[in-house]
Amino acid sequence: MNFKTFLCLSFFLSILHLTINAQTSELSVEKIMQDPAWMGNFPSSPYWGIHSENIYFDYNPDKNPADSLYRININEPQKIIKVTASQEQELIPRRGDFNDARTRKVFTINGNLFIYDMRSRKKRELLDLPFSIDDPVFMMNEDQIAFEAEDNAFLYNFENGSLKQLTHIKSGSGSEKKDKKLSDKDDWIQQENLELLEVVNQREEEKESSKEYRESINKDEDFIFYLKERELSNLEVSPNAKYAGFSLIKRERGKRTDVPNYVDKSGYTVNLPARSKVGDMDYTAELALYDLEKDTVFIIDTSELPGIKDLPDYTKDYPGKDWKSEPREVIPSKIHFSDNGEKAVVNLRSTDNKDRWIALIDLDKGSLTSIERQRDEAWLAGPGIGYTYYGYETLGWLPDNKHIYFQNEESGYSHLYILNVETGNKKDLTPGEYEVFDPFISNDKKHWYFTSSKVHPGERHFYKMPLMGGKTEQLTSMTGNNQVQLSPDEKYLAISHSYMNRPWELFLKENRVGSEPQQLTKGQSEEFASYGWREPELIQFEARDGAMVPARLFIPEENKKNDAAVVFVHGAGYLQNAHKWWSNYFREYMFHNLLTDLGYTVIDIDYRGSAGYGRDWRTGIYRHMGGKDLTDQVDGVKYLIENHNIDPEKVGIYGGSYGGFITLMAMFTEADTFEAGAALRSVTDWAHYNHGYTSNILNEPSKDPIAYRRSSPIYFAEGLEGDLLIAHGMVDTNVHFQDVVRLAQRLIELGKEDWEMAVYPVEDHGFVEPSSWTDEYRRILELFNESLLGQ
Incomplete structure (x- = not known):
């Protein structure tokens, strides 16, 4: 072989090597990064109608700029029907409260109070006040409804129509000067403005009407609790309407940063307000108990909680620094009252997030007794343990008014516990090397429902378990993730399911072990489905x-x-x-x-x-x-x-x-x-x-x-x-x-x-x-x- 032939052969082999190793794909960056609508149409945010007949969900089969609301009737699961705007307005809101027999539900629409009768399927407006109503709940006497409005608790009796303001909480300190009388000139300008501008005048009239209404139902008030420079949070009324709990929040968020927007529509650089930086957060919170019969407020002392002065271990790395052993600030949850209103517990978390206490509140004295302490030298979090990025807090009472339930990581995994507040006995209801998510109690108060990773860390299934613990029943079986919405009558599961190479689809299943799930949606586009996703x-x-x-x-x-x-x-x-x-x-x-x-x-x-x-x-x-x-x-x-x-x-x-x-x-x-x-x-x-x-x-x-x-x-x-x-x-x-x-x-x-x-x-x-x-x-x-x- 001469040298020229050798060079040609070497060049050919090099090209062949590059060709073999330069692999191709039917996918491209442009294809997979285009608008996700190319993949198909997948259901999201499913929920049940109040009568367990329809599953509602966001969907977009018409490829509109945004999803719309659709429904599937469980008796005609092959039909996916778009909900009209007028039909959507008539839906009973998901938020609200049922009575124990689940025959009536109270809720708000646009700040007004409504009640819905499950038997007649009719809703009725109960109250249209000059101010907005929030968070209505039935009391022990189910003819009464408590709700929050303008940082106060009210009690409404819908049988006789009476309304009573339970708390008397006002902003400020009570020493503020009354509005200064306007000069003749400014008074003339204000009146002219009100006459010319209908919306401004209407708002002023509503403001005055609200003030007059509040004063009319507060004619006999003697005690007023002033917030001063604090914000009110977590207002909660006991089921017997004897107490109300709330938090008083004072926060200084520190210096906020600005993010420049160089492509604002104005043609100018516009600064977007953004967060402050770590360490720049001054937060204090006080826990308050309002004794409604005595018409007084206790500020609950947290300085004697066990370990409240403990220093974290990392301080040992700074021996030259003077660390003060003093009570840490705490962040309280809302107060959780027992169903009979006679007991109450609260979850308190240190602001350094290394301690949490569940404490029993003495309702007569407004004092605390710690019944559960969890400390983590790193930081407290995990499913059901709450705080910032880690989900919501699981805490409440069992129907016997003796046991509380909560989640805890003391075993190394977040599990569901119950604790007898009278004896101190505690029990892990879900032991094992897996985690529990979103537990809740059944309508009949006899069972738990929850999701867990018991089968595999990479799977999620839905379970049922006796209230005091015992054998669990796995109600879902499809490999992957099963996000379940239980129907209000607890007869059916609406399941959002996906697998590693298959996006989310909606399934319907009877609420019993062994029943087969029925697929309701099939959203993959032909183009997306044609590729063999791994x-x-x-x-x-x-x-x-x-x-x-x-x-x-x-x-x-x-x-x-x-x-x-x-x-x-x-x-x-x-x-x-x-x-x-x-x-x-x-x-x-x-x-x-x-x-x-x-x-x-x-x-x-x-x-x-x-x-x-x-x-x-x-x-x-x-x-x-x-x-x-x-x-x-x-x-x-x-x-x-x-x-x-x-x-x-x-x-x-x-x-x-x-x-x-x-x-x-x-x-x-x-x-x-x-x-x-x-x-x-x-x-x-x-x-x-x-x-x-x-x-x-x-x-x-x-x-x-x-x-x-x-x-x-x-x-x-x-x-x-x-x-x-x-x-x-x-x-x-x-x-x-x-x-x-x-x-x-x-x-x-x-x-x-x-x-x-x-x-x-x-x-x-x-x-x-x-x-x-x-x-x-x-x-x-x-x-x-x-x-x-x-x-």
Whole structure:
């Protein structure tokens, strides 16, 4: 073979090699990042009509700019009917309160009080007052209804039509001067304005009418409780109308930041008001008990709660600082009265979020007795335990007026407990290594219903259980996530169900074990359904500390494999993505299918800090974000190299928000592992993020600077060696654009070259425009193709 023939053959083999390794896909970035309407039409926000005959849900089969309300009658499940505007106005609101027999329901419409009779199917207006009515509830005497209006509690008897104001709470201090008399000139101008402008005059008349009405029903008031500079919250009347509980809130939110909008319609730069930064939150709350018979208010003392002066463990890292052992501020929940009105409990949480107490209230004295304390040296959270990002609080009374129920993480997982307030005996009703979500009591007060991850951390099923505990019945069976709306008569389940590669659809099922669910909607478009969307493999790999880390794995066909890997890092920190249902990250899921078609192996890890795996997993990032949450990504790469023949020189990483933060930490501190990274809407310095989220995990910057210093990527930027893409919306009011501007300046000062920034002038934290999504993911794909494959 001569040299010329050799060169031709070598060139041909090189072209053949490139052709074989340059895989193709029927997907493209433009296709998967277009308006999600291309995927089809999927139901959302389902709920039952009051008579358990119709399931209502948001739907959009006509591809309108927004969803509309539709319904399915369970007797004609094949028909999906659009609800007209007039029909929607006639629907009985979901909010409101049933009487014990569930024959009547009270609710409000446009601030007026109504009652609905289940037998006659007729609603009747009870009250139209000059002010708005909120939160009506039946009292023990079911002829009486309590409600809130203008920061006060009222009692209405709908049998005789009488109305009584129970509390006498007013803003201010009572020492304010009366309105100054207007001058002749200003009085003339005001009267002329009222005569000329009908709306202004009407509002003034309504204001005067409201004032006169309040004064007419308060003729005999002697006692007035003044709020002073505080706000009223959580107003709750006892079922026997003897007491009312409420919170008094005083907050200073600190200096707010501004986010410049450079593309405002005005043509000028307009500042958008945004949040303050972590540590800049001065919050105090007092718990008050209003004795309605004595017409007086007790401010309940919380300074003697057990452990209220305890210092957190992290203070030991600062021996030179003078730490004062003094009562911490607490955040109270609403007061929960027993059904007979004779007992009350309240949940109190320390503002540093390391303690919670459930306390029994002495209704005669207005004092507290702690009956349950939970402390976590990291921070308290988890399903049903409440606070900020972690859902609502589970707390209430059983019908016997002796037991309370609540959720607790003391076993390592959030479970449902009952506690006898008379004996102190406590029982875990749902023991095991799984979590419980959204428990509630059946209409007949004999059973619990709840959702749990008992079958698998990546599945959700609906259960029924005896009220005092015992054998559970699993009422759903479809693999994936089953989000259940129980019909008001408790005969049927409306199930929103999805699987890993199938978006949400609506199903109907009888409320009994073994009954088969009936699919009501089929929303996938032909175009979407024509592609073979993958079921990622659910795996676990061992981390360096021995923990087994859950992940989803997308594996290409052997003949397409390019020996490169991409690590996806989900956002939010406390979120689960290695599961068996349709991901909230559906665009990223489709992108991972595209990457897999192109020969990449993709891993999506539920790293330390993720939801769904209990307390220890949740708190694994305490005081060091970018610690175990990052080493879990590195150990995942090690798993791929050892088990899937990934080239160590061909590994990329990307993610948004918290995932963007991890990407930056990976590129700055694990340069030997990651060749390329795309950091989207990233936190770069945790001292610049918000208080509610960050102070839980890292405490406050002025109190625990060590945690912030080792957790913020901006301090490690000198470690950048690979190729980095930074992408951020310029009107991001969550993670501010300022974050990446500061980081960019740091990279410039360090003389770093292999990075670039893409900015999106009209995008907030969650992108909206398909053009922005397309541009961003085109850049990500180009980054991986160029940096990992040399294409």
